[in-house]
Amino acid sequence: AAAGAPTPPSEGVACATRTRGPVALRRIADRQAIEAGQLVVLDAGGFFRGYEGGLGRTRAVGGAPSLHQAELAARCRAAVESVVAACCPGAAGSDLLEAWTATGEALPAEPLAVGVGLGLEPPVIGPGLGVATVLAAGTVLGVTGWVAEEGTGGVLQRDLVLVTDGEPRRLTEDA
Secondary structure (H helix, E strand, O other), X not given: OOOOOOOOOOOOOEEEOOOOOOOOOOOOOOOOOOOOOOEEEEEEEEEEOOEXXXXXXXXXXXXXXXXXXXXXXXXXXXXXXXXXXXXXXXXXXXXXXXXXXXXXXXXXXXXXXXXXXXXXXXXXXXXXXXXXOEOOOOOEEEEEEEEEEOOOEEEEEEEEEEOOOOOOEEOOOOO
16 A cells, blocks of 8 residues: 555455355355364555566464365366466467366366456456457466365365567466
8 A cells, every 4th residue: 555556456365264055155254153273365566556466375273284275286287387388479368268177177267367457457367258359469367276175175276477479477376
């Protein structure tokens, strides 16, 4: 805010994922207490001089994730990496969707990739969206992966990726 950001780009910045029953990404306030070991999605963004940026990560409350949670996170990371690798000039939206589905993971309910810059911009690529879109060098995409498993929870990973004439360039890093 001190650098001039007027407001967060979204309200749903943090949410706990369920471990019992169907697991869905819900960015809605809830009165249920968050338990130690539960997975929490942190999906923060920010504006600066009109431009948007952000990243999404999932962490276990109170320490290291369980073996099942770590495996779920690795599956999400691998699927996101597959999509990032497909972010090349001339690639179609269908190529990004195929890169995700080739990992064996179900497509996330929300878009897999969206253009970012002055807020949410085209392309929007997801189930039934943007399959014919062709990527161009200079495009910045928010690539979002979501992998969930009943009894374990859900893992979200969102990275910003610059489509270049060479290899795609990740603009976000893990801390």
